[in-house]
Amino acid sequence: MFRLQGSKVLAVDMTGDAVKAKNGSMVAYDGQMAFKKLSGGGEGIRGMVTRRLTGEQMTMMEVKGHGTCWFADRASEINLVNLQGDKLYVESSNLLATDAGLRTGTSFTGVRGASQGNGLFTTTVEGHGQAALLSDGPAVVLRVSAQFPLVVDPGAYIAHQGNVRQSFQSGVTFRTFMGEGGGEAFQIRFEGDGLVYVQPSERNTIAGDV
Amino acid sequence: MTTYPGAGPVIHDPATLPSDDNVNAYTFCVELKGSEWFLQKGKMIAYYGSMTFEGIGHGRLDRLVRTSFHSPLHASDWVVASGSGKMLLADRAFDVNSYDLDDGNLTIRSGNLLAFQPSLALKQSIVPGFLTLIGTGKFVAASNGPVVFMEPPIRVDPQALVGWADCPSPCHHYDHGYMTGLMGGLRAMTGIGGASGEEHQFEFVGAGTVLLQSSETLMEEQATGAVPGEPGVPGSGATTGHSGPQGGTPRLPGQLGDLQRRFGL
Numbered sequence: 170m171f172r173l174q175g176s177k178v179l180a181v182d183m184t185g186d187a188v189k190a191k192n193g194s195m196v197a198y199d200g201q202m203a204f205k206k207l208s209g210g211g212e213g214i215r216g217m218v219t220r221r222l223t224g225e226q227m228t229m230m231e232v233k234g235h236g237t238c239w240f241a242d243r244a245s246e247i248n249l250v251n252l253q254g255d256k257l258y259v260e261s262s263n264l265l266a267t268d269a270g271l272r273t274g275t276s277f278t279g280v281r282g283a284s285q286g287n288g289l290f291t292t293t294v295e296g297h298g299q300a301a302l303l304s305d306g307p308a309v310v311l312r313v314s315a316q317f318p319l320v321v322d323p324g325a326y327i328a329h330q331g332n333v334r335q336s337f338q339s340g341v342t343f344r345t346f347m348g349e350g351g352g353e354a355f356q357i358r359f360e361g362d363g364l365v366y367v368q369p370s371e372r373n374t375i376a377g378d379v
Numbered sequence: 380m381t382t383y384p385g386a387g388p389v390i391h392d393p394a395t396l397p398s399d400d401n402v403n404a405y406t407f408c409v410e411l412k413g414s415e416w417f418l419q420k421g422k423m424i425a426y427y428g429s430m431t432f433e434g435i436g437h438g439r440l441d442r443l444v445r446t447s448f449h450s451p452l453h454a455s456d457w458v459v460a461s462g463s464g465k466m467l468l469a470d471r472a473f474d475v476n477s478y479d480l481d482d483g484n485l486t487i488r489s490g491n492l493l494a495f496q497p498s499l500a501l502k503q504s505i506v507p508g509f510l511t512l513i514g515t516g517k518f519v520a521a522s523n524g525p526v527v528f529m530e531p532p533i534r535v536d537p538q539a540l541v542g543w544a545d546c547p548s549p550c551h552h553y554d555h556g557y558m559t560g561l562m563g564g565l566r567a568m569t570g571i572g573g574a575s576g577e578e579h580q581f582e583f584v585g586a587g588t589v590l591l592q593s594s595e596t597l598m599e600e601q602a603t604g605a606v607p608g609e610p611g612v613p614g615s616g617a618t619t620g621h622s623g624p625q626g627g628t629p630r631l632p633g634q635l636g637d638l639q640r641r642f643g644l
Contacts, residue, residue: 309402319427320425320427320430322423324421369472
């Protein structure tokens with residue numbers, strides 16, 4: 170059972186079950202806990218090879234026991250996500266913890282990843298359960314629906330879930346090269362039905378400079 | 380439509396997003412209805428609707444820029460958003476707030492200003508590194524920690540100052556006992572004998588409001604553009620007719636005086 174203590178610490182109450190968490194993110198626990206490094210994020214040999222090949226590195230540990238365990242990472246804000254059979258796409262650096270029952274994997278993001286400076290691949294979390302996301306400042310959850318598509322700056326994007334198509338739109342014109350660009354040259358457009366998580370801060374991306 | 384119970388505290392869509400108000404302490408939502416806003420490059424994080432972002436300084440926006448943008452050398456850091464829809468602004472997870480000016484004036488540190496309505500005119504302040512907004516309208520500013528409003532007369536720490544409204548007299552204040560004489564000079568140079576780090580303040584007197592942030596973390600400076608190299612213009616680097624006693628050496632910002640003067644020679 171995931172709950173937030175303040176907005177920057179995640180408390181997980183466990184009764185013999187397990188959670189997967191970012192390696193080294195435990196800050197305290199009471200009761201009996203065992204920490205086990207998960208090679209390849211618990212995705213098996215195939216998962217390990219995929220992660221190594223795609224560069225979407227993620228070091229996770231499995232925490233199992235009875236009691237409460239607290240997690241935090243560099244005072245980043247934590248956001249809880251409930252998954253009911255749908256798929257969450259998140260950058261591996263923004264994933265703090267998931268229920269052990271959720272499957273994690275890697276997927277191709279296409280050109281969006283390249284504009285974000287995060288590589289061409291992203292992490293997926295699938296199944297029924299809870300996940301905790303990290304963001305720089307509290308994330309804003311925006312709904313995407315058929316009549317309201319959403320456009321997001323690649324630097325502020327952290328995750329999305331649901332049945333959403335993403336496409337890349339570029340505002341690069343000859344003016345960009347003259348130093349008179351709009352400053353928002355690369356954008357990701359989301360269409361369909363789902364949720365997009367954005368943080369009130371922008372990572373450094375190649376798009377930030379044009 | 381699918382629902383996601385418990386997927387975070389609030390889920391926003393265009394209907395629930397506020398119009399020209401804060402979504403949370405760190406995110407501000409601007410509604411455009413065929414109108415225009417000036418914003419600093421790269422501060423838009425997401426938008427619904429159809430909008431265009433154009434660098435200023437060319438053709439179509441010339442009229443707008445002429446009436447409300449008066450820092451031509453600073454133009455490449457700003458864009459004009461136009462169209463209709465709702466747009467979210469944020470800056471490095473700093474606190475953001477909007478302020479209304481009613482036929483007023485406000486001077487703000489250049490790095491703290493995020494966006495403003497074109498009904499306001501943006502000008503470079505005489506004080507280097509600051510920008511002045513004049514007119515009626517709304518603007519959005521960021522700060523590290525919430526902003527507090529103070530009434531003059533007041534002396535404030537240079538790092539905590541965000542801006543001021545209506546005060547015509549921003550000036551430097553030095554703690555005299557600390558800064559003069561042989562011992563004062565030694566203390567200031569070496570820190571031996573206890574430099575408190577608070578010997579220098581900005582002083583405001585007169586009617587108005589002073590805006591302070593609740594931390595001493597400075598926002599990254601935004602270039603405000605060079606000022607004309609004329610005698611009498613602060614920051615222009617032009618000689619002022621007579622060369623002072625230390626003419627020639629470049630002065631560091633915040634540098635108080637030279638050694639001889641500090642030691643009373």
